[in-house]
Every structure is written in structure tokens, then in C-alpha cells.
Amino acid sequence: MAAANSRPESPTSTPTLSHRDLVHVDAALEMHTGDGPVPAINAPPALFGAGGPMLKRFDQSAASSKMPSQSATPPISVVGIGNKVAKPDYSEAKIVVATVGLPARGKSYLSNKLMRYLKWLEYDVKVFNVGQLRRSRARQRAMTSGQREDHTAEYFSHSNEQATRLRDKLAEDSLEMLIQWLKDGGNVGIHDATNSTHNRREKMKQRVAREKGFTVIFLESICDDPAIIAANVALKVSSGDPDYKDMSPDQAKADFLRRIRAYEQVYETITEPHLSYLKIINVGNQVVMNHIRGYLQSRIAFYLMNLHLKPRSIFMSRHGESQYNVEGKIGGDAPLSERGQAYAKSLPGLIKDNIGDAPLTVWTSTLQRTIQTAHFLPYTKLTWKSLDELDAGVCDGMTYEEIEQAYPEDFANRDEDKFNYRYRGGESYRDVVVRLESVIMESERQENILIIGHQAILRCLYAYFHNFPQADLPYIKIPLHTVIKLTPKAYGCDEERYTLPIDAVDTHRPKPKAAVAKQPQLDEVPGSTAKRQYYVEEETA
Ligand code: F6P
Numbered sequence: 001m002a003a004a005n006s007r008p009e010s011p012t013s014t015p016t017l018s019h020r021d022l023v024h025v026d027a028a029l030e031m032h033t034g035d036g037p038v039p040a041i042n043a044p045p046a047l048f049g050a051g052g053p054m055l056k057r058f059d060q061s062a063a064s065s066k067m068p069s070q071s072a073t074p075p076i077s078v079v080g081i082g083n084k085v086a087k088p089d090y091s092e093a094k095i096v097v098a099t100v101g102l103p104a105r106g107k108s109y110l111s112n113k114l115m116r117y118l119k120w121l122e123y124d125v126k127v128f129n130v131g132q133l134r135r136s137r138a139r140q141r142a143m144t145s146g147q148r149e150d151h152t153a154e155y156f157s158h159s160n161e162q163a164t165r166l167r168d169k170l171a172e173d174s175l176e177m178l179i180q181w182l183k184d185g186g187n188v189g190i191h192d193a194t195n196s197t198h199n200r201r202e203k204m205k206q207r208v209a210r211e212k213g214f215t216v217i218f219l220e221s222i223c224d225d226p227a228i229i230a231a232n233v234a235l236k237v238s239s240g241d242p243d244y245k246d247m248s249p250d251q252a253k254a255d256f257l258r259r260i261r262a263y264e265q266v267y268e269t270i271t272e273p274h275l276s277y278l279k280i281i282n283v284g285n286q287v288v289m290n291h292i293r294g295y296l297q298s299r300i301a302f303y304l305m306n307l308h309l310k311p312r313s314i315f316m317s318r319h320g321e322s323q324y325n326v327e328g329k330i331g332g333d334a335p336l337s338e339r340g341q342a343y344a345k346s347l348p349g350l351i352k353d354n355i356g357d358a359p360l361t362v363w364t365s366t367l368q369r370t371i372q373t374a375h376f377l378p379y380t381k382l383t384w385k386s387l388d389e390l391d392a393g394v395c396d397g398m399t400y401e402e403i404e405q406a407y408p409e410d411f412a413n414r415d416e417d418k419f420n421y422r423y424r425g426g427e428s429y430r431d432v433v434v435r436l437e438s439v440i441m442e443s444e445r446q447e448n449i450l451i452i453g454h455q456a457i458l459r460c461l462y463a464y465f466h467n468f469p470q471a472d473l474p475y476i477k478i479p480l481h482t483v484i485k486l487t488p489k490a491y492g493c494d495e496e497r498y499t500l501p502i503d504a505v506d507t508h509r510p511k512p513k514a515a516v517a518k519q520p521q522l523d524e525v526p527g528s529t530a531k532r533q534y535y536v537e538e539e540t541a
Contacts, residue, residue: 084413084420085428090123093296094182096175096208098191100201100220102267103260104232106283107221109490110304111192114219117303117440120433120464123187123296128178130171130193132536135242137170151243153258158266171195175204179211188296196267205275217297218277219304220270225282228309233257235490283309306444314443314465314486314493315351315360315450316458319369320344321480321504324397328505331389331396336372342502343481344373350483350498351377351450360448363387363439370452377450386435389454393426400509415512418474429474433460440464450483455507458484465493475511480504 097114099107111127118125138149149155155163171193178189195201201218208216223229237244237252244252270277278301279288287305292298320340324332336344351360360379364370365387374381395403395410404411407424414421422428439461443449451461455478463473465486478484481504486493 083410083422084417085422085430086420087122087430090187091185092213093123093187094211094214095188095296095300096178096182096191096204096214096216097188097300098195098201098204098216098218099193100195100218100270100277101222102194102196102263103256104229104236105221105223106228106232106309107194107219108192110219110221110280110283110307111190112491113307114300114304115188115190116464116467118188118300119467120440121437122430122433122470124185125188125190126178126181126186127190127192128174128181129533129536130167130174130191132533133174134167134170136536153255153262156259157262168200171200172203172207175207179208179214182214183211188300194263194267196263198268198272201270201272201275215276215297217292217300218270218275220277220279221283222269222279222281223283228282278304280304280307283307303441303444306441308445310447312447312449312488313355314488315354315448316461316478316484316486317347317373317450317452317482318455318458318478318480319367319373319452322369325480325505325507328399328401329397330400330403331392333367333369335368339481339502339504340369340373343500343504345376346500346502347373347483348376348378350500354483354485354498355448358448360450361446362450362452364452365389365454365457367454370454373452379450384439386439387451387453387457390429390432390456391423391426393423395423396426419470429456429460429470432456436460436464462486466495467492475508477508480507 097111099111101107108127108129111129115125115127134151138151142148154160156167158164171191174193175191178191182189191204195204195218205216208214223232233253233256236256237249241252244255247255270279273290276291276293276297277289278292279286281287284305284307287301289301292301320336320343322334322340323337324330324334325340326337362374362377362379362381364374364381364383366383366385367388370387371383392398395407398406400411410421410424414423419429422431436457439451443451443461451458453461456474458478459473459476462468462476462478462484463470465488468476479499481502482497482499485496485498487495
């Protein structure tokens with residue numbers, strides 16, 4: 001929503017926000033301590049943004065002054081308002097992120113998380129996992145020769161010269177595939193391998209330097225926390241890894257530990273002063289950075305710095321049903337309906353049943369329907385402006401039918417490409433993703449959190465945790481009176497949904513024209529399930 005500090009001259013008596021009004025909002029909530037109805041907050045209406053009278057007037061005046069533009073290139077800020085807005089041009093971003101580290105140090109975990117984050121921000125990202133390439137090629141060879149190759153610990157020993165050559169070749173081929181993919185339009189290619197010697201890293205650095213505009217950052221994961229290593233080893237041997245297909249769990253574990261020791265013999269931590277690198281020690285406990293330059297590199301570094309591995313859950317719920325929901329209106333700052341209030345009262349019991357006495361922080365938006373929903377929850381609460389619902393600009397406070405009548409072209413544009421459509425004077429889903437980045441960053445730092453948000457906002461956050469593509473994101477079903485519990489796992493998030501038996505309207509508008517609105521299924525979305533991939537699909541000669 002637009003800031004209130006740039007108000008134009010008011011032609012009529014437009015409401016202004018005084019300190020008294022803000023105190024009044026606080027007081028309304030403060031005074032309410034009992035089990036009665038959640039207090040209504042009579043905040044003065046906003047001038048701009050949600051339902052703002054000034055914005056609607058501005059839109060009308062704009063309609064009468066629609067003249068051909070004098071300027072060949074209109075200012076960027078107004079291009080596409082009320083229309084579809086193009087994706088930012090990331091074509092210049094070409095980064096190789098090469099992981100470094102012993103086995104079981106969470107390299108694939110970091111690679112996967114980083115991919116999910118950058119894809120959510122619409123960078124084109126791909127992980128090139130050398131282990132997957134090794135298995136795929138061995139499988140192909142086995143199909144022709146009829147003989148299975150031995151990839152037990154001996155294969156990874158540096159005294160096994162033939163295997164060492166093969167493994168170096170795999171890493172080189174994987175880098176070539178990655179570079180080709182970047183040339184074809186990719187932005188960030190993650191080379192997921194041990195890359196454990198100075199020699200290997202130097203070769204990679206020189207190879208990448210031959211490509212104009214390409215840079216390489218090494219991402220070293222150092223981990224000496226026995227609990228984290230043990231968990232990673234257990235994950236490796238219990239997750240159906242084809243390397244251990246024919247072994248008992250004990251044999252697999254023993255072999256994997258021998259593989260780790262084989263790497264320890266040759267492993268050289270990064271000390272090369274001329275390299276760009278990030279060392280992540282015990283997943284976020286300590287971070288060392290060297291030659292990290294530019295916007296995207298810094299963003300990658302900042303994200304990785306904020307990760308932790310402590311078990312936790314992220315709960316999400318929309319606010320209880322609001323008066324506007326009942327009337328079919330979008331946006332606004334309406335209070336809860338009676339059924340919405342009943343939901344607010346039942347929520348503490350549901351959360352308590354789930355986490356017992358574990359600590360939890362509740363996040364709400366600044367809109368009263370989320371604050372009222374959080375009212376009875378006995379936890380620390382934080383209010384985020386960034387969690388406010390997608391700003392529908394001039395359409396705020398209207399029903400979908402009214403919008404279709406008043407702005408038929410806009411309505412059709414939105415149906416055609418909902419992620420990219422920006423409401424006149426308001427936002428698109430992409431705008432929301434951008435403003436939610438700080439929320440995502442902070443959510444990664446937190447332990448248990450409950451986010452009480454809005455339909456569009458929770459779709460964007462949910463898409464991050466489950467790696468949903470942008471085109472599907474605006475249609476994700478986030479029903480009212482339902483708590484979604486996400487539990488981060490090594491390769492995605494587990495999900496549980498709890499729907500309270502309190503009726504509410506359905507505010508989901510399905511994808512038009514489709515015979516049956518298709519809700520994206522978790523198992524159709526790459527990276528959304530907590531499973532690891534063991535083979536690469538494509539194979540170069
Ligand atoms: O209808 C409830 C609501 O939260 C509106 O305030 C908001 O504009 C809308 O959902 C977002 O959903 P959609 O993008 O599907 O219109």
C-alpha cells in the first residue's frame with residue numbers, strides 16, 4: 001500500500017492518521033482480556049492502498065486524462081500498472097556455486113535449499129549433482145555390459161587411481177553440463193560434489209573464468225557436530241540410496257563411514273585467498289566469507305548464513321472468516337465474522353494439542369482480521385506490515401463480479417496470467433513475493449512459528465516451502481479455518497493440515513476455463529517432497 005506521507009492536497013475532508021488513532025487501535029486490543037467477542041478496531045480508513053478514497057479518485061482522474069504518452073519510454077515505475085508485468089531481466093546473472101565438503105556434511109541439503117530460495121525469487125537455478133551422474137552412468141554401463149559396478153568405499157579411495165580418474169572426469173563433465181546450461185539461459189548452476197582439493201578447485205576456477213561474465217563461488221560446509229554428522233549418515237543409509245541397495249543398514253553405515261575416511265585422507269579445506277568462497281560451519285553457527293561481491297552473490301551468502309537445522313515446525317493459518325469474506329469482497333480491513341471469532345477462540349487449543357509446551361512465536365499482518373485471530377493465543381506476537389494481504393488497488397473492497405464489470409480488461413488479464421497481473425494502484429503476486437523475502441529470511445532463522453496471514457500471502461510463503469512454480473502459485477488452495485503444519489526435512493517439507501469444524505465461506509476462485517480447476521499436487525512438484533533424487537534424467541555422451 002502506498003505510504004501516507006506523500007498525500008496530495010485533500011479536496012474534501014479526508015481522514016488523517018493521528019497518533020491518537022494509533023493509540024486507540026492498541027487500546028482496543030489491550031482492553032480486551034476476556035473470552036467475549038474479539039474487539040473491533042476502528043482504525044481510520046487508509047487514504048491510499050486498501051480501499052483508499054484518494055486512490056479511487058486518482059484512478060477516475062487518470063481515466064479522463066488518458067492521452068498518448070509523449071515519451072517513447074515511459075518511466076519504469078508506471079509500466080504495466082493494471083496490466084501484466086514482465087519478469088525482471090536476470091539474463092546477466094551467471095553464477096556457478098560449487099560445494100566443498102566431506103560426505104555427510106549437508107552439501108546437498110544446502111544446495112537444495114539455495115535452489116528453492118532462488119527459484120522462488122524467479123532465478124533459473126539447477127543443481128548438478130555428481131553422485132547422481134555417477135549412478136546414472138554406471139546404470140547405463142550395467143545395461144550394456146550386464147555387470148554392476150562396485151561403488152563401495154574402495155571406489156572412493158585416492159589409492160584407487162582408475163576410480164579417481166573416473167570421478168574427476170565425472171566432476172568435469174558435470175561442470176561442462178552446468179556451463180552449457182548457464183549459456184542456454186540459466187542463472188545459477190550448483191555443482192554439488194565434494195570438490196575437496198586445491199587442485200580440483202583451481203581447475204574449476206580456471207574453466208569458469210574462460211566464460212565471459214561467469215563467476216564461481218565455492219560453498220564449503222564444515223561440520224564437526226557429531227549429532228549432525230550422525231543424522232546425515234543415518235539419512236544416507238536409510239533413504240533408499242542405490243549405492244547401498246544390496247547391504248544391510250549396518251553394512252551400509254560401515255561402508256559409508258569408510259567412504260568418509262577415504263575423503264578425509266585427501267581433503268583440503270579452502271584456504272586459497274584468491275577464491276570467492278563461503279564457509280558454513282555447523283550449518284549457520286559460524287560463517288566465513290571471502291571475495292563475495294555483487295548483489296546476487298551477497299544475497300546467496302546472506303541466505304545461507306541464516307539457515308539452521310534445529311527441528312521445528314512452521315504453522316500457517318489464514319485469519320478467521322471476516323465480514324468481507326462473507327460479503328464476497330476482497331481486501332479491506334474488516335473484522336472477523338462470528339464464525340471467524342469462533343475460529344480465533346478454538347485456535348489456541350489446536351496449537352497446544354500440537355506442540356504442547358514448546359515455545360512458539362505468532363506473526364500477524366497489521367490488518368485487524370489477523371490480529372483478532374491471534375488474540376487468544378498465549379504466545380509472543382509480532383506484527384509485520386509485509387504480511388498484509390495483496391493490495392488490490394482500485395479494486396479493494398469490491399467483489400469479483402463488481403471488478404469484472406468495472407474493469408473487464410483487467411479482469412481478463414488477471415485470469416490469463418494471475419502471477420504477473422498487477423492491480424491498478426496495487427500489487428501483483430510477484431510484488432508480494434518480493435516484499436515477503438524478508439519474512440522468508442526471518443522464518444529461516446526462527447524455530448516454531450505460526451503465521452496468521454491472508455490467502456495470497458500464504459500462497460506465496462507456501463510456494464517457497466514446497467517449491468511450487470510461479471504459474472501455479474496463485475491457485476494454491478489455502479482454505480479458511482485450516483492450520484497447515486510444515487515440518488522441514490532434508491529435501492523438502494512434510495505437511496499436515498488440520499481443519500476446524502467451523503464453517504466458513506470458500507474464497508478460492510479456480511483457474512477459469514479449466515474444466516476442473518487443478519490444485520497442484522505435492523508429488524508433481526520437483527523438490528516438494530522430502531525425497532532425495534538419485535539419478536539425473538539427461539545424460540551427455
Ligand atoms: O478473498 C480473500 C482475499 O484474501 C482477498 O482479500 C484477496 O484479494 C484475495 O483473497 C486474493 O486471492 P486471489 O488472488 O485469488 O484473488
